[in-house]
Amino acid sequence: MMDVAPSSPGKFKMDKPHHHHFHHHPSTARLLLLRWHHYFPLSKFAIWAFFAIALFAVLFLLSPRAPSDAADSGSPSSSILGGGGGGEHRRSLRTASWGGPDWEKRVRSSARIRRQPGGLSVLVTGAAGFVGTHVSAALKKRGDGVLGLDCFNDYYDPSLKRARQALLKRAGVFVVEGDVNDALLLRKLFDVVLFTHVMHLAAQAGVRYAMINPASYVHSNVAGLVSLLEAAKSADPQPAIVWASSSSVYGLNSKVPFSESDRTDRPASLYAATKKAGEEIAHVYNHIYGLSITGLRFFTVYGPWGRPDMAYFFFARDILRGKPISIFEGPGHATVFRDFTYIDDIVRGCVAALNTAGKSTGRGGKKRGPAPLRVYNLGNTSPVPVADLVSILEKLLGVKAVRKVVKMPRNGDVQFTHANITLARRELGYHPTTDLRTGLKRFVRWYLQYYHPNLVKKSGSKGGSTSS
Numbered sequence: 001m002m003d004v005a006p007s008s009p010g011k012f013k014m015d016k017p018h019h020h021h022f023h024h025h026p027s028t029a030r031l032l033l034l035r036w037h038h039y040f041p042l043s044k045f046a047i048w049a050f051f052a053i054a055l056f057a058v059l060f061l062l063s064p065r066a067p068s069d070a071a072d073s074g075s076p077s078s079s080i081l082g083g084g085g086g087g088e089h090r091r092s093l094r095t096a097s098w099g100g101p102d103w104e105k106r107v108r109s110s111a112r113i114r115r116q117p118g119g120l121s122v123l124v125t126g127a128a129g130f131v132g133t134h135v136s137a138a139l140k141k142r143g144d145g146v147l148g149l150d151c152f153n154d155y156y157d158p159s160l161k162r163a164r165q166a167l168l169k170r171a172g173v174f175v176v177e178g179d180v181n182d183a184l185l186l187r188k189l190f191d192v193v194l195f196t197h198v199m200h201l202a203a204q205a206g207v208r209y210a211m212i213n214p215a216s217y218v219h220s221n222v223a224g225l226v227s228l229l230e231a232a233k234s235a236d237p238q239p240a241i242v243w244a245s246s247s248s249v250y251g252l253n254s255k256v257p258f259s260e261s262d263r264t265d266r267p268a269s270l271y272a273a274t275k276k277a278g279e280e281i282a283h284v285y286n287h288i289y290g291l292s293i294t295g296l297r298f299f300t301v302y303g304p305w306g307r308p309d310m311a312y313f314f315f316a317r318d319i320l321r322g323k324p325i326s327i328f329e330g331p332g333h334a335t336v337f338r339d340f341t342y343i344d345d346i347v348r349g350c351v352a353a354l355n356t357a358g359k360s361t362g363r364g365g366k367k368r369g370p371a372p373l374r375v376y377n378l379g380n381t382s383p384v385p386v387a388d389l390v391s392i393l394e395k396l397l398g399v400k401a402v403r404k405v406v407k408m409p410r411n412g413d414v415q416f417t418h419a420n421i422t423l424a425r426r427e428l429g430y431h432p433t434t435d436l437r438t439g440l441k442r443f444v445r446w447y448l449q450y451y452h453p454n455l456v457k458k459s460g461s462k463g464g465s466t467s468s
């Protein structure tokens with residue numbers, strides 16, 4: 001049993017409770033009433049009325065406030081759909097705050113279109129994430145209005161997300177701190193700004209982590225998507241939605257390269273299952289409410305400002321530290337391949353998807369006509385063995401990796417991915433141009449500057465290599 005020690009011995013002494021005496025003594029409330037009556041000889045009715053009013057006041061203060069109250073007072077919002085399902089890494093939600101005239105001014109200014117004609121006003125969810133930061137910066141640069149939303153959870157180092165936020169701030173993009181499951185916040189954002197588009201990138205990423213924290217995938221990728229689509233379908237005008245699906249929806253599909261029409265009903269991880277569920281949910285909101293929705297199946301995106309939970313990123317870190325890295329192999333020593341896709345190519349695909357998204361047709365929550373429902377592969381269409389990725393990193397870092405080849409654990413990984421990008425090429429004008437070596441060179445340059453600025457200065461390297 002827990003040892004409960006009084007904080008100041010002598011002042012506070014824990015007595016054992018005497019349950020057997022309980023019924024022989026008057027209750028504390030009754031004692032208080034008797035004493036009160038002795039000093040203030042009021043009628044019993046007045047005393048009970050006083051207690052009733054006090055109770056009412058306490059209940060009023062504790063009750064959740066109406067949307068306008070929460071938003072206008074600039075105080076924290078705690079209304080999160082499916083709250084608690086986000087897993088332990090969602091600590092930051094409790095401190096998220098929004099609302100008030102200054103906040104609204106910043107929101108409007110960030111979302112204001114500065115390019116005419118044809119400029120977009122885009123809400124980017126997951127804006128402090130890897131892809132979100134790059135897309136937000138690219139849109140802002142060409143004069144679109146951009147407002148970011150991010151919950152800054154600690155799935156990976158939040159300081160990296162804060163650094164990306166600072167980068168966006170310098171570019172003129174305000175990132176609101178909040179969760180896509182916060183229906184009040186979303187409603188407020190759609191009230192304050194008439195967004196033409198939403199780039200929905202907020203998600204719980206990572207294939208293998210789904211076995212560790214499954215609830216976070218349902219919270220972000222299913223409940224969060226529904227929360228966002230609910231807000232979008234009620235907005236007037238309805239925005240067009242572009243959102244991040246995943247190459248992982250192809251799961252155990254063995255027909256290569258993967259085409260959008262291939263079967264996606266055999267996911268190999270819960271992550272993949274939630275992304276597949278997202279594609280079905282998108283169909284519903286398009287069908288019932290006339291929302292224009294485009295899903296983008298990203299293929300293992302990498303590059304500067306990337307995600308530390310991805311293999312290329314932690315391989316680089318571990319190689320520099322001299323720590324062994326595990327390279328997975330399939331059954332019968334089969335090579336594992338990934339269609340690694342460079343971030344700048346992905347950004348061009350995202351922007352093209354926004355540019356070509358047809359309008360939503362609903363109003364007041366009702367569909368008025370058919371709206372586009374699209375899905376595209378955004379890959380590099382050039383799969384590379386994971387072992388080759390390691391060799392490229394070794395050369396760029398100038399350090400030999402300590403390699404351990406291990407059997408691919410059964411935790412959601414698939415043996416290969418390979419995108420057929422014919423559809424994206426035809427309809428989005430998507431042409432990836434960055435091979436893995438070029439992309440990793442840019443990543444390594446950024447990585448060293450970000451994590452080892454002294455090393456870069458000492459070696460005088462501009463190309464990110466410490467080898468020469």
Ligand SMILES: O=C(O)[C@H]1O[C@H](OP(=O)(O)OP(=O)(O)OC[C@H]2O[C@@H](n3ccc(=O)[nH]c3=O)[C@H](O)[C@@H]2O)[C@H](O)[C@@H](O)[C@H]1O
Binds near residue numbers: 298309312
């Ligand atoms: O395209 C996607 O939709 C997904 O892409 C990404 O998943 P993956 O392709 O699995 O990337 P990543 O983890 O970097 O592993 C890369 C390779 O290294 C192998 N790998 C991994 C770890 C390890 O220790 N050893 C190893 O060989 C591993 O077997 C794999 O072959 C995103 O993380 C995910 O969020 C989602 O967006």
